[in-house]
Amino acid sequence: MSLDDVAEAIRECNDLYGSTLSDRNPANFMKDLLRGANASSNWPVSVAAKRFAAVQRTGDGECFEFIPYRPRQTEPFPDAFGVREDAPRYPVQSISIPLVTKSLGRSDETWLVQTAINLRVVETHFAVAAAFPLLELAHLQMGIKLRSTEIDALFLGKTGDPQRPESVLVTCEAKQAKDPLIQSQIINQVRAAFAEAEVDTVVPIGLRTIKGVGFYLTEFTAVTRLEASALEELTLASDAIYELRPPVKGI
Known part of the structure; x- marks a missing residue:
């Protein structure tokens, strides 16, 4: 349409x-x-x-x-990756965010992503709870509007031999607590990342708020360039809950 x-x-x-x-x-x-x-x-x-x-x-x-519908699908837009309450939990400090900044907190994806980036939530995940091993991870940009999709945040990682590391992109889809992660959106981000950069691997992640607690981060199985065109379904590789201390307004 x-x-x-x-x-x-x-x-x-x-x-x-x-x-x-x-x-x-x-x-x-x-x-x-x-x-x-x-x-x-x-x-x-x-x-x-x-x-x-x-x-x-x-x-x-x-x-x-x-x-x-995909096989075994029973509704148009299933919430396949809802918050798993028994996922591992890790504390993340939020005291470094100035009070005046916290006072402007709001319930939208921009504030969600900005807070996660400022507190290095994604970097923390890949240090303590990741399925895909990284040597380093750096935030590149947020709110990237591409021809075929929008990526809420994009990170560049290094993996493999520390002397000859390979580059990896990490794409991030951010959602508020009430909004489900949509597989097709994340898959489109993976394909767009391959179209924009010369890397052989993309690790897609989802970042979802837990109201009054912090973030639920879902890491999906890494996708190679050869797999991207035929990718139809994501596989959860690792997840964790990151508790903000103290809580942050809007999260």
Whole structure:
């Protein structure tokens, strides 16, 4: 479905049901649909009955694409990687964040990622609880908007022989506590990372807030360049809960 298709459908619904939905930003249609815990219940019953979900598409005026359910899939947008309460827990100091900065904390992905980067939560994970071994890890950029996707944070790691280390990219998808991690979004990030950089391995991670506690970090099995094009499903390799002490507003 194109952006024009979605905008036209919004206008038709407004005319038919007397609603006042804006048709000015159809690019956010899938993002808005998937936000919160009710994505599957918001999906049309008639489409779900035919065992079809959707994945966001960007570039060339595209908005989303209908995709068939995977084997054993029972709902359009399952929360396959919800917080595992018995995951290992590690304390992370937040006292280094100035009080004036904390006072501006809010519940959105930008603040989530900014806080995690400032406190080196991802670096801590790869030091104490990682499945994929790294020698070093450095944050490159946040909020990277690419033609096919958006990467909330991107890191460059080094692995292998310390004398001749290999470069690895770590892609990060960030979500608030109520929002599920969507596999297709993370897989798109992996493919986009390979398209943008000359590396042979990408390690995808998800970062999700636990309200009043901190972050739940999910590390997925590393993907090689040869595997990326056929990648359809993520495998959890490691996870951990990082407790912010003291708690941070908005997290």
